[in-house]
Amino acid sequence: MLRFLCFCLMVALAQPGHAQPAPPAPQQQAARILWDVMQLDQLAPTLRDEALAEGGEMAATLFPRGGTGRWLEQVAVIHTPARIRALFLRGVAEALPSTDPAHLQAGLAFYRTGLGRQLLALETRARVAMLDDKVEEAARRAWEQAQRQSSPRAERIERLIQAADLIEPNVAGGLNASVAFARGFEAGGGFPMPMGEDQMIADAWAEEPRMRADTESWIGAYLFLAYAPLSDAQLDLYTIFAQSDGGRALARVMFAGFDGVFVRTSQDMGQAAAAELRGRQL
Secondary structure (H helix, E strand, O other): OOOOOOHHHHHHHOOOOOOOOOOOHHHHHHHHHHHHHOOHHHHHHHHHHHHHHHHHHHHHHHOOOOOOOOHHHHHHHHOOHHHHHHHHHHHHHHHHHHOOHHHHHHHHHHOOOHHHHHHHHHHHHHHHHOOOHHHHHHHHHHHHHHHHOOOHHHHHHHHHHHHOOOHHHHHHHHHHHHHHHHHHHHHOOOOOOOOOHHHHHHHHHHOHHHHHHHHHHHHHHHHHHHOOOOOHHHHHHHHHHHOOHHHHHHHHHHHHHHHHHHHHHHHHHHHHHHHHHHHHHO
16 A cells, blocks of 8 residues: 645645535445455554655755745645545445455455454554654665565565555556646646646656655565564465455455545645745745
C-alpha cells in the first residue's frame, strides 16, 4: 500500500468538486466491513502523519522564503482520518460491482485468521516505526544488504512482492497522485503560466523511473522490517494467499480504495499549495 503527500478554503476542499451519486447501500455496507476487517482505523492516523512529514519536506521546496505559516495545518485538515475513511469507502464501493463477491469474501476470511490478524498488526507497527527517518534509513540499508547477499528471507520477500503484484499498482497510484496534484496546483493558479493536461502527464511520466526505484526500495524495506517476526512457513503461506483469487480480489479493491484517497487528497494538496504561494506573495 503505497505512502505515498485558510480555514474557509479547507472547508471548501472537504466537499466533492462535482456532485456524484452515492454508491448503493449494500456496496457501502460491504466497504465498511472491509474497512473493519482490515483494521484501517489504526492505519488512517499513520497516513495523516506520513502526509504531514512529506508536507514538511515539500515546504522547503515550495516555500523557500516561508509561507503563511498554515501549510501543515492545511495538510492535516486534508488528511483527517475521518476524511481518509470516507474517500476510501467510496473508492471501494465503486470497485465492488466488478469484483467477484466469493473471491472477496475469501480474501477477507484470511484476515480473520490468526495469521491474518498478526500480519495486519505487524504492518501497522512497521509503518509507524518508519515515520522515524532513522528507522526508515536503517530498514532500507538492511533490505539492500539482504538483497546483495541473496539471503533466503530477502528472496522470500521478493517472491511475495511479485506474487502480490505490489510494484505496478503503487507506481500507477503515484503517477495518478502526481497528476492530481498538478491539476489542483493549476486550478489554484500556482503555475506562472497555464499548464495543459498533456504537460502534466508528461511531467509525471518523467519522474516514473525515480518513483519506481523509490517504490521498490521502500516496499522491500517495509516488508523486510514488518515481517521479520514471521517464520519462513508463515511467510510462504502468505505468499500462497497473495496469489490466490481471494488475495488478488482483495488487493484490487484495496488499491481502488487507496487510489480514491490519494488522488483526491493530492489534488487538494495542489490547490492548498497554490493558495499558500498566493498568500506568501500577498
